[in-house]
Amino acid sequence: MKLSSSDVNPIATQEALMSAEIGKTAKIVRFHQTGGAEVLQLDELAVPEPGEGEVRLRVKAIGLNRAEVMYRKGQxxxxxxxxxxxxxxxSGVVEAIGAGVDRAWLNKTASTVPSFELTRYGVYGEVAIVPAAALAEYPSTLSYEEGTSIWMQYITAYGALVHFGRITRGDFVLLTAASSSVGLAAIEIVKAEGAISIAATRTAAKKAELLALGADHVIVTGEEDLVTRVNEITGGKGARIVFDPVAGPGLEVLAKITAIGxxxxxxxxxxxxxxxxxxxxALGRGLTIKGYTLFEVITNPEAFPRAKQYIFDHIAAGDFKPRIDKVFPLSEIVAAHRYMESNAQIGKIVVTV
Structure with a gap:
C-alpha cells in the first residue's frame, strides 16, 4: 500500500511553507491521532537543525519494533x-551536529540505540534528530538494513539473560514469542553462553525455521501442551529462566514450568x-517475577557499555547475525505496520529510505 498525495497532511505542509527560510524539506512519518496503522502519514516538514547534544541523521533504514505499534495506539x-x-x-549517516557534539561524528555511518523517549524523538523519516549519546557504530560488514536491526533486540535479550539472569552452561531457558527479533536474538545469546534454549511458538509454520536458526527445542503451543513438553525437555526441573513478552493469564502456566528459585x-x-x-x-517455587525493559541496561553507566561491546564483538565474530524478515520502502510504512501486527514475521521488519 502506497501513500498518495492526498495522504500528506495539509497542516504539516503549511508548517513546512512557514519555515521556508530553511529552504529544504524532508518527509517525516507522523500521526495526528492514535489508532490503527492507517493513522500514519508522510508529512512534508522543514529539515530540522540539531540542538545542543544532538545530531541529524540522514536515514537509510529503519527497524520496526512492537513498542512503536503500541505507542501509535496509545497503549x-x-x-x-x-x-x-x-x-x-x-541507521544512516550523520550529516549535521549540534553544539557540544564531537565533530568526529560528522559523515560517520551509525545506528541509533533506543535510549530516548518517543515523546521527544522519532526516527521514521528521511532525516532524524537524535541525541548524540544514542548513536553507536556497528561492524562495517553489515548493511544499513542489518545495522538498524541490532540494538533493541540484542540489548533487550542481553539485559535479561546475561546482565540480570546470569545464564550459564546447561541452564534451560524458555523463550516465548520466539520468532520475534528479540526472540531470535535471545536464541543466539543462549547458545553463545552454552545454555539450552526452548523456543515456544503458536503454530508449526515457524518450527523448522526456529530450529534452523539455532533453537535447541521448539514447542508448538497450538498443538502441544507447554507444561508437559517443558517437563519432558528439562527432566521435570523446569526452566531456570523464562523470557516472556506476552504476559496475560498465561503467566500462571509459565510459573508452573519455571524451576524452583x-x-x-x-x-x-x-x-x-x-x-x-x-x-x-510463586510462593511454592520461590520464584522471582521481574518486570523488565532494556532501559534498565541503557541507563546503567556500567552495564550499557558492556552490553554494546558484548553485542559488537559477537556480531564481528559472526556469532550473531540479525535476521531481516521483510523490507518495505518508506512510502509503504502503513503496510509495514500492518505486517508487524499480522505476527507473520520471523525476525526484523525493516523500512528503507
Whole structure:
C-alpha cells in the first residue's frame, strides 16, 4: 500500500511553507491521532537543525519494533504528544551536529540505540534528530538494513539473560514469542553462553525455521501442551529462566514450568488481558517475577557499555547475525505496520529510505 498525495497532511505542509527560510524539506512519518496503522502519514516538514547534544541523521533504514505499534495506539509506557513522530531504531549517516557534539561524528555511518523517549524523538523519516549519546557504530560488514536491526533486540535479550539472569552452561531457558527479533536474538545469546534454549511458538509454520536458526527445542503451543513438553525437555526441573513478552493469564502456566528459585522476565504485554500474579505458585517455587525493559541496561553507566561491546564483538565474530524478515520502502510504512501486527514475521521488519 502506497501513500498518495492526498495522504500528506495539509497542516504539516503549511508548517513546512512557514519555515521556508530553511529552504529544504524532508518527509517525516507522523500521526495526528492514535489508532490503527492507517493513522500514519508522510508529512512534508522543514529539515530540522540539531540542538545542543544532538545530531541529524540522514536515514537509510529503519527497524520496526512492537513498542512503536503500541505507542501509535496509545497503549505504550507514555502517551504520545500529537502530532507525534515515532521510531527507535535507524541507521544512516550523520550529516549535521549540534553544539557540544564531537565533530568526529560528522559523515560517520551509525545506528541509533533506543535510549530516548518517543515523546521527544522519532526516527521514521528521511532525516532524524537524535541525541548524540544514542548513536553507536556497528561492524562495517553489515548493511544499513542489518545495522538498524541490532540494538533493541540484542540489548533487550542481553539485559535479561546475561546482565540480570546470569545464564550459564546447561541452564534451560524458555523463550516465548520466539520468532520475534528479540526472540531470535535471545536464541543466539543462549547458545553463545552454552545454555539450552526452548523456543515456544503458536503454530508449526515457524518450527523448522526456529530450529534452523539455532533453537535447541521448539514447542508448538497450538498443538502441544507447554507444561508437559517443558517437563519432558528439562527432566521435570523446569526452566531456570523464562523470557516472556506476552504476559496475560498465561503467566500462571509459565510459573508452573519455571524451576524452583527460577526467574520469569516479563518484558512486554502482547496479551491485552489482565495479568494476574500467580501468588501461590510463586510462593511454592520461590520464584522471582521481574518486570523488565532494556532501559534498565541503557541507563546503567556500567552495564550499557558492556552490553554494546558484548553485542559488537559477537556480531564481528559472526556469532550473531540479525535476521531481516521483510523490507518495505518508506512510502509503504502503513503496510509495514500492518505486517508487524499480522505476527507473520520471523525476525526484523525493516523500512528503507
Amino acid at each position: 505504550y509506557l507514555y502517551e504520545p504528544k500529537l502530532p507525534a513522530k515515532l521510531g527507535y531504531e535507524a 527460577g526467574t520469569i522476565f516479563e518484558y512486554g504485554g502482547l496479551d491485552p488481558k489482565p495479568t494476574p500474579y500467580p501468588l501461590f505458585t
